Amino acid sequence: MVMEKPQPWLMRLPPSTAHEWRRSIDHPQNPQHIQPPRTNQRVQKDPEACLHKRRLPDPNTAPPEPDKIKGRETEKRRTVTPNPQRRVLTTRGTTAPSEGTRRCTTGYSGVHNKIEKYTHTKKKKKKKKKTIQIHNAMGLGFLASRTIRPASRLLQSHNSNFFLRTIVSKPELQSPESAAVSEPEPPTQILPPRNPVGGARVHFSNPEDAIEVFVDGYAVKVPKGFTVLQACEVAGVDIPRFCYHSRLSIAGNCRMCLVEVEKSPKPVASCAMPALPGMKIKTDTPIAKKAREGVMEFLLMNHPLDCPICDQGGECDLQDQSMAFGSDRGRFTEMKRSVVDKNLGPLVKTVMTRCIQCTRCVRFASEVAGVQDLGILGRGSGEEIGTYVEKLMTSELSGNVIDICPVGALTSKPFAFKARNWELKATETIDVSDAVGSNIRVDSRGPEVMRIIPRLNEDINEEWISDKTRFCYDGLKRQRLSDPMIRDSDGRFKAVSWRDALAVVGDIIHQVKPDEIVGVAGQLSDAESMMVLKDFVNRMGSDNVWCEGTAAGVDADLRYSYLMNTSISGLENADLFLLIGTQPRVEAAMVNARICKTVRASNAKVGYVGPPAEFNYDCKHLGTGPDTLKEIAEGRHPFCAALKNAKNPAIIVGAGLFNRTDKNAILSSVESIAQANNVVRPDWNGLNFLLQYAAQAAALDLGLIQQSAKALESAKFVYLMGADDVDVDKIPKDAFVVYQGHHGDKAVYRANVILPASAFTEKEGTYENTEGFTQQTVPAVPTVGDARDDWKIVRALSEVSGVKLPYNSIEGVRSRIKSVAPNLVHTDEREPAAFGPSLKPECKETMGTTPFQAVVENFYMTNSITRASKIMAQCSAVLLKK
DSSP states (O other): OOOOOOOGGGGGSOHHHHHHHHHHTTSTTSOSSOOOOOOSSOOOOOTTTTGGGSOOOOTTSOOOOOOEETTEEOOOOOOOOOOTTSEEOOOTTSOOOOTTOOOOOOOOOTTOOOOOOEEEOOTTSOOEEEOOOOOOSSOOOOOSOOOOOOHHHHHHOOOTTOOOOOOEEOGGGGSHHHHHHHSOOOOOOOOOOOOOGGGOOOOOSSGGGEEEEEETTEEEEEETTOBHHHHHHHTTOOOOOSSOOTTSOOOOOSOTTEEEETTOSSOEETTTSBOOTTOEEESSSHHHHHHHHHHHHHHTTSOOOOGGGOTTTTSOHHHHHHHHHSOSOOOOOSOOOOOOOOOOOSSEEEOGGGOOOOOHHHHHHHHTSOOOOOEEEOOGGGOEEEOSSSOOOOOTTTTHHHHHOSSSSEEESTTTTTOOGGGOEEEEEEOOSSSSOOEEEEEEETTEEEEEEEOOBTTTTBTOOOHHHHHGGGGGGSSBOOSOEEEOTTSOEEEOOHHHHHHHHHHHHTTSOGGGEEEEEOTTOOHHHHHHHHHHHHHTTOOOEEETTOOTTOOOSSGGGTSBTTOTGGGGGOSEEEEESOOHHHHOHHHHHHHHHHHHHHOOEEEEESSOOOOSSOOEEEESSHHHHHHHHHTOSTHHHHHHHOSSEEEEEEGGGGGSTTHHHHHHHHHHHHHHTTOEETTEEOEEEEOOSTTHHHHHHHTOOOSOTTTTTTOSEEEEESOOSSOGGGSOTTOEEEEEESBOOGGGGGOSEEEEBOOTTSSOOEEEOTTSEEEEOOOOSOOSTTOBOHHHHHHHHHHHTTOOOSOOSHHHHHHHHHHHOGGGGSTTEEOOOSOOGGGSOOOOOOOOOOOOOOSOSOTTOSSHHHHTOHHHHHHHHHHSOO
């Protein structure tokens, strides 16, 4: 029987009717021309009705590999590979089929066939049905004509619209188990190496504790106890998160860090799930993406559209992650909730409607700042963060909640509506408001410093800074000295040129005796300026040059006697602290944060000898003066038992003791306590001195030490280089005073000549912090008016005075410093003390009975910059009022 082309009406029949018609054409009694069966269904036009008119492919060409149908991915049911051992079903033009060969005809028109089914009936056995699905890569529609007939009839047909296709099979592949076994495994793909997120490095304290996990097929080794999120970061995959912070406890309440873990029924929170050996983590699967989209949709449900007026815009985690991991639309049309803003003080601005309840600020306040000011109240849609009772946030680290808040709920109140982050120029430098040397980033716009934010340094400040460091920047543009000035006979200052000002100073300095010349460096002075000042005063024939904060007779021969020998980060290894005459919370806030961290982590004991003070951790007040220190040295105090049992005890002595007359006796008693309680040994040096000013350590290294306690009272020429805390009442009335500095502070009112200098944000200078770590400042903004760097002013004055110094550049000054204190030229390195208390001679002085006094009275007013700051004045008035 010769089969004509498939009729167009056949393509429009229902499947059941078309099937009955196809069965009828296999019987010989059917006529040659078969009329279409009648149907009650209304026939509709089909765009694929004329597929038989389209161009057919070459029968000798294999059809394309099917993998998709109408845009929907499908699964291949069978892999067709040539193998002579397999049973082969013949196609047109091949040899006759052998016995047992299955015959299958496939109606194939172009590349539009979609699904084919055939039924094979074996003789002498029960009928079995087998379905082979052949998928089309183009997926245009069903082929209308599908017929099943003997192979011999098809071979005799002269219709070119149909051809046969070979289908091969193996008996072993009839069962899915054998098919899975026999399917060849794909070759192992060699993944390119990845770098950890942020350049992090993994330290294995014990190599046996390393476990191997797989992140997106990439094998990484992490220590035991690592979370899934940390393992992903080691593998170079950055997981989105809102509530997780590496320095805070795990909350796991934002659910943004969901990932897929093999054999887990649902996505898991990677921040709270510990990594297990052999765990297979998938971070980029559709399930993980859908979960993150859902979480983001919930977070944005109540978040206001404040981005155009929000100070967090441009550096907002919610903005970034909603663009990267969120959906393009939301399904919530209900009214958004609103929350009343809280008053946390003059530093932190709150817009609590934007809060997403990540609780970072709550955990920071209780775990790092050590205050219980913030908490979470309410449940469900009524949940909000605030103070339990209406109060201000009084911590000296409160500004750090601005940095850790992932949205615009907590922002800087002084910086509100001032600038966008993309308008600012960032300069990485260091802070000089205390002796810690915190790493900071100064953001400026033009000649103005707009804000100061912390910079990561694990050894010094981690990623926190004090409020004084963060908000004192407005003092850099107030009460600045911009021009050289000379006091007239009527007592008023008159602006003059540099030539005239230096000429006056040069004439006066030659009219006094050499031993009547005194030079005092201020607490913000850099090492270069102090080196030049010392050389200038020495060339004028005087040795009376020192730095603020050190009284006469301080022993600076051995560096261990004025440095923090444990180092700031090494304090975390201590299990007992003995604080003598120091209040770290106001003297060095970042050192106090380390102590608080250690006490919280290891329950270390803290003893304190000094005036009553407030601490943000458990501290036992042992006494107020030298009498208590004597009892501890003799072993008669109850605290001596804890000191004996401690493995790594740490003693911290305040720099305020350097100004006492019995300082040598006190330091000798402290050293005897250290030797009796195994505080100093080869593997541990727990004897520490906490300095107060940024310039103190470098000044002691360079030898700026006061030789006589009455040198200032007998001086006739006093050169104050940024020294504002000097007792000007001790200066004789007839003395000629030169003030060189950047602010019109206390000492300016006693000066006869004013020489304007640049601040730390406007110059390049070297500073050494309290642990002996050398760092440099970088100029962020230009100088104000006609101001100059400190060392350049003194160098010019030496030339006018006839004692020209032998260097003209900052490199020449540093070469001179290298010959005096080589450790000061090794930037970003810590030079520990080489010797200990064993080399110090025995002191024969006796301690007095005067109690120790507080060194810092006002945390927010400690130098000329902070005293000129309007923000610090507000903090002093609001936060320190009784």
